[in-house]
Amino acid sequence: MKLVIQRVLSANVRVEETEVSSIGRGVVVLVGIGEDDTELDVDWCVSRITKTSLWPEHIGADPAEEGKPWQQSVASAHLDVLCVSQFTLCGVLKKKKGGVSFHRAMRPERAKEMYETLLQRVRTELPQSSKVEDGVFGARMHVSLVNDGPVTLSLDSRTGNGTTPVSPGTDHSREGVDNL
Template identity: 40%
Template sequence: MRLVVQRVLEAQVKIDNEIVGSIDKGLMILVGVGENDSEEDVDYLVQKASNMRIFEDESGKMNLSLQQVEGSILSVSQFTLYADTKKGNRPSFTRSAKPDKAIPLYEQFNQSLRNQGVRVETGRFGADMKVSLVNDGPVTITIDSQNR
């Protein structure tokens, strides 16, 4: 699984001009599920995302986690994180998991975060979504569960 994690002051996702998920301070996370991913990958990334110390403490150092600042997560499924651009100019997405595998792992990722007490808002898997955010810092970090 791959995550693009952005520290935000606010973020929202719209579908058909309707806001379906919105947060204030926290993390906007794009979540990509690969064809070889498993529940082990979900567990690893839940721990990374919820415990990563990328929020500033009173000294201005990135030393606090999402839970320490009582932040929320906006989680958006993003199969294009597995784009293969090696050949030509048109990306291939064959390494992305098919929906029958990706949806349960994406939902497990979100539920596992909720089980840790994190407020999680989401988009809708497979929908045409419009995502907007105010990146704080900016801070943007990529995490790939295959690169442990």
């Protein structure tokens, strides 16, 4: 599973001129679900979305008074999450024609189920005061955001990005969670 996590001051999703969701301070998470992703990948991603420290000690303070950087997560700071399913994160470039292939993306029916599972688990891991929103699965969406920092991370559950990756057939769902 691939994630692009962007720290934001605000964000929203529109489908055909209608706003379908919006958040305040928090993260926008683009989610690419690969053909061989499993519940273990969901667990790995939920942990990174909710527990990765992206904010300073004193969020919103004057820069001189923010305190230590990289101290608070979405969960610890009671911030919001906007997830957007994006199969194009699983795209690969074709060698000859300059095109893109999406054969590594999970089929839509299965991907939608896994995406809904991820959303539910993120909601479970966050305090009730945090908003968890999403776009419309499979729709053409317009995502607007005010990037804060800018801070943007690109993560892959199969490479681990410095933590224990998910290996098919091996339960690594709890490994590496404490070193966030």
